[in-house]
Amino acid sequence: xxxxxxxxxxxxxxxxxxxxxxxxxxxxxxxxxxxxxxxxxxxxxxxxxxxxxxxxxxxxxxxxxxxxxxxxxxxxxxxxxxxxxxxxxxxxxxxxxxxxxxxxxxxxxxxxxxxxxxxxxxxxxxxxxxxxxxxxxxxxxxxxxxxxxxxxxxxxxxxxxxxxxxxxxxxxxxxxxxxxxxxxx
Amino acid sequence: xxxxxxxxxxxxxxxxxxxxxxxxxxxxxxxxxxxxxxxxxxxxxxxxxxxxxxxxxxxxxxxxxxxxxxxxxxxxxxxxxxxxxxxxxxxxxxxxxxxxxxxxxxxxxxxxxxxxxxxxxxxxxxxxxxxxxxxxxxxxxxxxxxxxxxxxxxxxxxxxxxxxxxxxxxxxxxxxxxxxxxxxxxxxxxxxxxxxxxxxxxxxxxxxxxxxxxxxxxxxxxxxxxxxxxxxxxxxxxxxxxxxxxxxxxxxxxxxxxxxxxxxxxxxxxxxxxxxxxxxxxxxxxxx
Amino acid sequence: xxxxxxxxxxxxxxxxxxxxxxxxxxxxxxxxxxxxxxxxxxxxxxxxxxxxxxxxxxxxxxxxxxxxxxxxxxxxxxxxxxxxxxxxxxxxxxxxxxxxxxxxxxxxxxxxxxxxxxxxxxxxxxxxxxxxxxxxxxxxxxxxxxxxxxxxxxxxxxxxxxxxxxxxxxxxxxxxxxxxxxxxxxxxxxxxxxxxxxxxxxxxxxxxxxxxxxxxxxxxxxxxxxxxxxxxxxxxxxxxxxxxxxxxxxxxxxxxxxxxxxxxxxxxxxxxxxxxxxxxxxxxxxxx
Numbered sequence: 001x002x003x004x005x006x007x008x009x010x011x012x013x014x015x016x017x018x019x020x021x022x023x024x025x026x027x028x029x030x031x032x033x034x035x036x037x038x039x040x041x042x043x044x045x046x047x048x049x050x051x052x053x054x055x056x057x058x059x060x061x062x063x064x065x066x067x068x069x070x071x072x073x074x075x076x077x078x079x080x081x082x083x084x085x086x087x088x089x090x091x092x093x094x095x096x097x098x099x100x101x102x103x104x105x106x107x108x109x110x111x112x113x114x115x116x117x118x119x120x121x122x123x124x125x126x127x128x129x130x131x132x133x134x135x136x137x138x139x140x141x142x143x144x145x146x147x148x149x150x151x152x153x154x155x156x157x158x159x160x161x162x163x164x165x166x167x168x169x170x171x172x173x174x175x176x177x178x179x180x181x182x183x184x185x
Numbered sequence: 186x187x188x189x190x191x192x193x194x195x196x197x198x199x200x201x202x203x204x205x206x207x208x209x210x211x212x213x214x215x216x217x218x219x220x221x222x223x224x225x226x227x228x229x230x231x232x233x234x235x236x237x238x239x240x241x242x243x244x245x246x247x248x249x250x251x252x253x254x255x256x257x258x259x260x261x262x263x264x265x266x267x268x269x270x271x272x273x274x275x276x277x278x279x280x281x282x283x284x285x286x287x288x289x290x291x292x293x294x295x296x297x298x299x300x301x302x303x304x305x306x307x308x309x310x311x312x313x314x315x316x317x318x319x320x321x322x323x324x325x326x327x328x329x330x331x332x333x334x335x336x337x338x339x340x341x342x343x344x345x346x347x348x349x350x351x352x353x354x355x356x357x358x359x360x361x362x363x364x365x366x367x368x369x370x371x372x373x374x375x376x377x378x379x380x381x382x383x384x385x386x387x388x389x390x391x392x393x394x395x396x397x398x399x400x401x402x403x404x405x406x407x408x409x410x411x412x413x414x415x416x417x418x419x420x421x422x423x424x425x426x427x428x429x430x431x432x433x434x435x436x437x438x439x440x441x442x443x444x445x446x447x448x449x450x451x452x453x454x455x456x457x458x459x460x461x462x463x464x465x466x467x468x469x470x471x472x473x
Numbered sequence: 474x475x476x477x478x479x480x481x482x483x484x485x486x487x488x489x490x491x492x493x494x495x496x497x498x499x500x501x502x503x504x505x506x507x508x509x510x511x512x513x514x515x516x517x518x519x520x521x522x523x524x525x526x527x528x529x530x531x532x533x534x535x536x537x538x539x540x541x542x543x544x545x546x547x548x549x550x551x552x553x554x555x556x557x558x559x560x561x562x563x564x565x566x567x568x569x570x571x572x573x574x575x576x577x578x579x580x581x582x583x584x585x586x587x588x589x590x591x592x593x594x595x596x597x598x599x600x601x602x603x604x605x606x607x608x609x610x611x612x613x614x615x616x617x618x619x620x621x622x623x624x625x626x627x628x629x630x631x632x633x634x635x636x637x638x639x640x641x642x643x644x645x646x647x648x649x650x651x652x653x654x655x656x657x658x659x660x661x662x663x664x665x666x667x668x669x670x671x672x673x674x675x676x677x678x679x680x681x682x683x684x685x686x687x688x689x690x691x692x693x694x695x696x697x698x699x700x701x702x703x704x705x706x707x708x709x710x711x712x713x714x715x716x717x718x719x720x721x722x723x724x725x726x727x728x729x730x731x732x733x734x735x736x737x738x739x740x741x742x743x744x745x746x747x748x749x750x751x752x753x754x755x756x757x758x759x760x761x
Contacts, residue, residue, distance in 0.1 A: 005479065021295070022479035022522070025509065037213035038206025040429070042380050043461050045510050046578055047664065050380060058551070058580040064509045065581070066502075068479055069524065078206035091204040095197065103203030104381045104429025110204060112576065133664050134575020138380040138430050295476070 007071040011036070012080025020067040027051045029067030030077060038078035038107040049135035052108035053077045059115035061134070078107035081114060089155035090114055093148040101139035109135045113149045122153050199427065210429050211384035211399050212458045219386060220249055222447065222457040223297040224285040224440070225304045226466070230313035231326065232279045237287055238305040247296035250451050251304060253287045257446060262413045263333070266405075266437045270333045273413065273442045278311070280328055283466025285440075290447055290455055314343065317371070381429020382464045387444035388454035393420025394445050399428040401436045409438045410445050434468040474513045478521045485530040485611060485638070491523050493613045493636025501525050501638060503547065504581040506574065507590045531640060533583075535559065541643035543609075550579035550587075550597075562647060564755070565600035565655035565672045572596045572657060575664050585639045588624065591631050591691070598625070598692040599672035599684035600655050604644045612637030627690035651676050652756025656748050658740045660731060668732035669740045673748035675756050679703040681749065683716075688723040688737050695719040702749045703756075709746055716745040 004019035011034060018033045027044075030036045030053065039062055040050040046061040053062045054076040081088045087095070090113045100106045109132060116123060116131035123131060128149045137145060189195055202208035239251040254261060254276035261276040263269045275286045287304050291297035314320040314328065320343040327343060334340035339347065359365060386397040393416055400406045403425035411421045428435050440457055447455045459467060482488040492499050498520040502508055511517040525531060526547060533547035535556045542558065550570040553559055560567045573579055573587070573596050587595050588608065598621075606621040613636045621642075624631050633639070653674035659665040670686040679700030686692035701707050701715045720741055725734035732740075 003476070021476065023295075023474050023476045023512070031213075035215075036206075037209070040210075040381070041212065041458070042382060044513060046506055046574070048380065049575065049577060052577055059577050060580050061506075061577045064505050064578075066479070066505070066509070066522075066524075068481075069502075069505070069526070078204075082205055087201075087204065094204045095200045098197065100197070100200055100203040102379070102381070102428065102430040103199065103208050104210065104379075106203045107206040110206075115576070131576055134577045136380065138378060138432075299475075 005068050007068055009070050009072065010074045012076060018067075022066065022068055024067050025063050026053070026055075026065040026067050026070050026075075027062040029070070030062060030075075033067075036077050036079050039111075040104055040107060042104075047134075047136070048105075049108045049112060049132075050105055052111045052135060054111060054115055057115075057118070059112050059134075076111070076114075078111055081110065088114065088152075090117065090149070090152040093152035093155065094145070097144045097148040097151060099141055099144040099148040101137075101141050105135060105137045105139075105141075109137065109145055113145075113152065116149065117153055121156075123149070125150070209426060210381055211386065211397050211426060212381070214386070214397060214426070216386065216454065216456050219388075219454040219456040220290040220292065220447075220451060221294040221297045222444065222455050223289045223291075223294070223301040224457070224459075224463065225287040225289065225301045225306070226283050226285050227279055227306060227308060228282070229279070229308075229310045230282045230315070231311040232308040233311055234275065234277060234279065234286055234306065234308050236307040238307070239287070241303040241305065242289060242300035245291070245296055245300045245303065247292035248289060248300045249292065249453070250290045250447065251287055251300065252290070252443070252447055252450065256450065262442070264409050264413060264438055264442055268334065270329060273446060279308075281466070281469070283463065285443070288440075288443055288447060288457075290451055290453075376465050376468055377430075377432040377434030378465070379428065379430030379432055379434055382459045382461050383435065383439055383467060384456075384458040385439075385441050385444050386454060386456045387441065387448040389448055389452055390422055391420070393422065394448060395422045395424065396441050396445060397424045397426070398438075398441050399431070399435050400425050400438070400441070401428065401431045401433075405436075406438055406441060410441060413442050414445055414449065434464075439467050475515065475518055477512070477519055479524065480521055481524040481527045483527050483529055485528050485640070488523055488525060488528055488638055489612055489636050491521065492638060495519075495521050496635050499523055501589075503586040504549065504583045506578050506582040507586065507592075525638065537646065538643070540646050542646060544584050544642045544644075546583065546585045546638070546640050548584050550574075550582050550584065551576075553584060554579070562651075563600070563604055563644060563653070565603065565653040565674065566597060566644075568655040569596040569600045569657075569670070569672070572655075572667070585642055588621070588642065589631060589633065589639055591625055591627075591629050593628050593689060593691050594667045594670065594687035595692065596655075596657065596667060596670055596686075599670050599686050600653075601642065601644065602684035602692055602694045603653065603672045603674040603682040605682075606642055606644050608639050609641040609643060610634075610637045611640050616640075618643075622694055625691040649677055650756060650759035652752040652754065652759060654748055654751040654755060656744045656751075658732070658744065666731060669737050669744060671741065671744040671748050673745075673752045675703050675749070675752040677756065677760060681752065683719060683745065683748065685720070685723065685741055685744075687731075688720075688725045688741055690724075690726075693722060695722075703753065705753055712746060712749060713742060716742060716749075720745065 006019050008017050020029050039053050042048045042050040044063045046064045051061050051063040055073050112132050112135050128146050237253050242251050254274050261272045263272050265271045275284045289297045289300045312326050331340040388395050403423040407421045407423045411418050444455050500519040502522050502524045531547050532545035534545045550573045553570040554567050587597050607618050608624050655672045657667045658669040667687050672684045674682045681697040681702040684694045725737040
C-alpha cells in the first residue's frame with residue numbers, strides 16, 4: 001500500500017513484520033494491524049492508561065507513540081502476560097481480589113502492575129498508588145486493584161499449580177495462542 | 186477454584202477474559218469488511234442548517250456515502266425513551282453542541298476522517314441558552330419544537346418537567362416558625378464517563394438488520410430499531426456484549442438508528458466508535 | 474490524525490537540514506507526549522515529523538562535562554528521577570520530574586522536549602532556572618549555548634532559530650552547599666497539570682533564587698540578594714513582604730482554565746514561604 005513503512009518488532013516474544021502508516025499510533029497498529037485488542041482506546045491523550053503496554057521494559061501509553069517508533073522494539077501487551085497456559089501472579093491476583101468490574105481498564109492496570117513489580121518487587125501502598133496513578137478505573141475498583149497488586153507482590157515470581165489455567169476451551173483459539181497469525185488488513 | 190454455594194469462592198464469570206485481555210467489547214469485535222463511520226458536527230450550540238455540500242467528501246477515494254437528513258424518511262424519524270423527539274440526524278437546526286448533521290461511511294477510518302473534514306456546511310449560528318436563568322427567561326429561544334410535545338403544558342417553554350412537592354399549610358407555618366430554612370440548590374453538569382467510549386455496528390442481516398451496541402437495554406433497542414426501520418421485531422437482531430462501564434449513560438439508543446439506516450443504504454456492515462469527546466456530547470446531562 | 478511524512482535521520486547534520494529546510498512544516502519528535510496529542514487534535518499539522526531518537530550524536534545520558542552536569546536530548550523524566558547525582562545535587566529537578574504525568578508519561582517524556590514545548594506550567598522549568606541551566610543548540614550556523622532564562626519567550630515560543638535542535642541541557646556543578654526544593658499546586662492529588670509551580674535554591678552567602686511557573690506566559694526567575702529570605706531569624710511576615718516585592722511581575726492569565734488569577738497569586742505567596750522554609754532546612758542539612 002502506498003505510504004506504508006515496513007517495521008519489524010517483537011510482540012509478546014514473537015517477531016512480527018507489519019507495514020504501517022506513519023500517522024498511526026502504536027495502539028492502532030496493535031489493535032488493527034496485529035489484532036491485539038487487549039490494549040484499549042479511551043482518552044487518546046495519555047491520561048487514562050487504558051492503552052498501556054510495555055516497550056523495551058518500560059510501561060508507556062501506546063496512544064502517544066507512533067507505530068513506526070516501535071521499530072526494533074520489544075513490546076509486551078496484556079495478551080503476552082500469561083505463559084505456558086498459566087496466568088501471571090498479577091493476573092491471578094486480579095481475579096482473586098475481584099479487581100475487574102466492567103474490565104475495560106484491566107488490561108492497562110495489569111500491564112502497569114507488571115511493570116511496577118519488575119521495578120519494585122515489594123511496593124508499599126504509596127508506591128502502588130504512584131505506580132498505577134496513570135491508570136484510571138471509572139468503576140472505582142481502586143481498592144481491589146491495589147490489593148491485587150500487593151497480593152501479587154507476595155506471590156513473588158512463582159507461577160504454580162494454584163494459578164488458573166488459561167483454558168483453551170473457555171477462551172477459544174484467541175487465548176491459547178493469543179498472538180496468533182493474522183492477515184494484515 | 187470453583188466452589189459453589191454460600192461460603193464458596195466461585196470464579197467470577199468473565200473474569201478470565203478480563204485479565205487476559207480476550208474479553209471483546211464492541212470496538213474489539215472483528216470488522217474486516219465494515220465501513221468506518223465518522224460523524225460531522227458543528228462547533229456551535231445552535232444553528233440553522235442552510236445547506237450541506239458533500240461533493241468534496243464524496244470525491245475522496247474509499248468514501249461510500251455521506252448521509253444527511255435528506256437521505257432519511259420525511260418527516261425525520263425520531264426516538265427517545267420518554268418522548269420520541271431525538272432525530273436520527275439533525276434536520277433544519279442543530280440543538281446542542283456536537284449534534285451530528287451528517288455521517289460519512291468509508292473503507293478506512295482515515296478516509297472517513299478526511300472526508301468528514303471536507304463536508305462543507307452552510308449554517309447560521311442562532312442564539313442559544315447557556316445558563317439556567319437564560320433558559321427560563323420569557324424571551325428565551327425555545328430548544329424544542331412545541332409540535333414535538335403534544336399535550337405537554339410546558340411545550341412553549343424550555344422546562345421539560347416541573348415537580349412540586351409540598352404538604353401542610355406553609356403560609357401558616359411561616360408565621361409561627363422559630364426558624365425558616367430556605368435554599369436554592371444546584372449541581373453542575375455531569376456525565377457518566379464510562380471508560381469505554383460508546384461503540385456501535387450495524388449490518389444488513391437477511392431481510393432485516395443486525396445491530397451491535399454497548400447498550401444496557403438491548404430489547405428496548407430492538408424495539409426502537411424495528412420501529413424506526415419499520416421492521417418486525419423478528420427481523421432485528423441486537424448483540425450487546427458487556428459494556429466497559431455504563432452507569433446509565435448507555436441505557437438508550439444514540440447512534441444505532443443512524444447506523445441501521447446507513448447499513449441499509451450501503452448494503453454493508455458499518456462501524457462507529459465514538460471518541461471520548463464525542464461520548465461526552467452524545468450523552469446529555471443527567472440523560473441516558 | 475492527519476497523515477505526514479516520517480523521517481528518522483541518523484546524523485545530526487541531516488536532522489538540522491530537514492528542520493531547516495522545512496521550517497514550520499516540520500516538527501521534531503522525541504518523547505511524543507506533547508506532539509502526538511497536538512497531531513491528533515489538529516493544532517499542529519506538519520508535513521514532516523522528524524524522529525530524533527535515531528540520531529547518533531544524541532543520547533539520554535546524564536554526565537559531568539566541563540563543570541556542568543549535562544542531560545542529553547533523549548533523557549527522559551524517568552532517567553532523571555532515578556539518577557543518584559540528580560537526587561543528591563539537584564533535588565528540585567528530581568522532585569519536579571516526579572510530578573510530570575504518570576509513570577507511562579515519564580518513561581517517554583524528555584527533559585529537553587519539556588523545555589522546547591515551552592508551556593508556562595512545565596514542571597521542570599523552574600528547577601532548571603534556579604540551577605542556572607543553559608541549553609545547547611545545534612543549527613545551520615553551528616552550536617550555541619543559550620541561558621534558559623533567555624530561551625523562553627511565552628507559551629509555546631522559544632528563541633530557537635529555524636532548523637535548530639536542542640542537543641542537551643546543562644546545569645553548572647554547584648560550587649558549594651545549597652538548599653533547594655520544588656513545590657506545586659494542582660487541582661487534585663495525582664496526575665494533573667500544575668496550577669502554580671515554584672522552585673527555590675538557597676546558598677550559604679544568603680542568596681536565594683526563586684522561579685515560578687504557570688503564573689504568566691513563561692516561567693520567571695527572581696533573585697533575592699538581601700539575605701532576608703535565607704535568614705532563620707526573620708519572621709514570616711517580613712519574608713512575605715520581600716516575596717511580595719519579588720513576585721510583583723507575576724501576571725496570571727485571567728482566562729486560564731485550571732485556576733483563577735487571584736488563587737494563583739495567593740498560592741504563589743504560600744508556596745514562596747513554604748519553599749523558603751524548606752530551602753533553609755535543606756541548606757542547614759547540607760552544611761552540617
